[in-house]
Structures are given as C-alpha cells and as structure tokens.
C-alpha cells in the first residue's frame with residue numbers, strides 16, 4: 589500500500605510524461621498480458637514500464653528462457669525497477685518506444701504498452717504503431733492500454749485485426765487495445 593502511494597506521487601510529479609496519477613489496476617495488469625506467448629525463447633517488449641507493476645505480470649506469464657525488453661524514458665523509474673525486480677530475463681532500456689528499432693533487431697513475439705500515446709504528435713503515434721507492426725512476428729499481438737478510444741483508428745489502419753476491452757475497475761476507465769498482425 590505504501591509503495592502504491594509512493595508510485596502515485598512519482599507519477600503525479602511527472603504527469604506530462606506519465607499521463608497518470610496511479611498505476612494500472614489489477615484487471616488491466618491481467619488483461620494486458622492476455623496474449624503473452626508462454627512458449628520457449630520468445631521476445632517480449634514493454635513500453636512505459638513505470639514502477640514495474642505490469643513488468644512483474646509479464647515476467648510471471650512468460651517462459652523461463654524468454655526475454656523481456658522494457659522501455660522507459662524516466663531514468664529514476666528505471667533505477668527503481670532495477671532495484672526492485674531481480675530477474676535475468678529483464679533488460680531495461682532507458683529510452684522511448686519511438687526508438688525500438690535502434691535497440692531491437694530480433695523478431696518480437698508480443699508488445700505490451702501503457703505509455704500515454706495520445707500525448708504524442710500524430711506523426712510520433714503512427715511511427716510507433718508502424719514500427720511495432722514491422723518488428724512483430726506473424727500472428728503476434730501489440731496490446732496497448734489507454735484512457736481514450738480516439739487513437740483506435742490509427743491502430744486499425746496499420747494492424748490486420750483489432751478490438752478493445754473496456755476496464756471499468758481502473759480509474760479512469762481504461763481501454764485495452766488488442767491488435768494482431770496477420771500476414
């Protein structure tokens with residue numbers, strides 16, 4: 589409880605970058621991990637790690653020999669997770685989602701995101717969605733939790749199959765976008 593309170597203070601202090609005053613609720617943590625592949629040797633990417641609540645859930649859902657690359661722009665959030673999660677499968681990248689191609693040359697089997705995409709310029713939003721599509725394996729999912737349904741059309745223009753799960757437990761209501769690449 590005390591840790592959640594500390595996380596809320598850290599997110600609120602950085603509101604224009606975090607886009608949130610508290611971490612995602614338990615239902616979002618579960619829903620966002622729906623399509624994480626459980627098979628061996630998979631590459632998973634997270635955007636917007638924050639204090640690592642979803643990071644933990646991803647690690648709990650993936651195989652012991654898979655790898656998670658977690659992107660986070662805030663250095664102190666990276667340091668926090670580095671100190672609080674000890675797991676050899678986790679690689680923390682202190683950089684933005686928009687630079688995914690700079691850091692990852694392998695084929696990716698799942699992308700999980702919770703950064704505030706709506707705050708970005710249209711060009712940056714479309715650039716990230718397209719880059720994710722490019723690096724994803726066939727039949728893999730890009731799942732993004734947002735507080736708005738407005739950016740959904742941008743995902744539909746690039747991805748082959750998309751739907752939204754509404755999570756009312758979250759404050760504010762969260763919309764988890766599940767977008768699949770089918771080639």
Ligand SMILES: C[S@@+](CC[C@H](N)C(=O)[O-])C[C@H]1O[C@@H](n2cnc3c(N)ncnc32)[C@H](O)[C@@H]1O
Pocket residue numbers: 605606607608610611612635636637638639640641642643659660661662665683684685686702703704
């Ligand atoms: C709403 S918080 C989500 C934290 C946590 N994953 C959760 O769901 O509770 C959004 C996070 O995205 C990070 N962020 C913002 N812009 C980013 C970007 N371009 N690339 C990666 N992370 C970014 C923020 O610093 C913040 O930690």
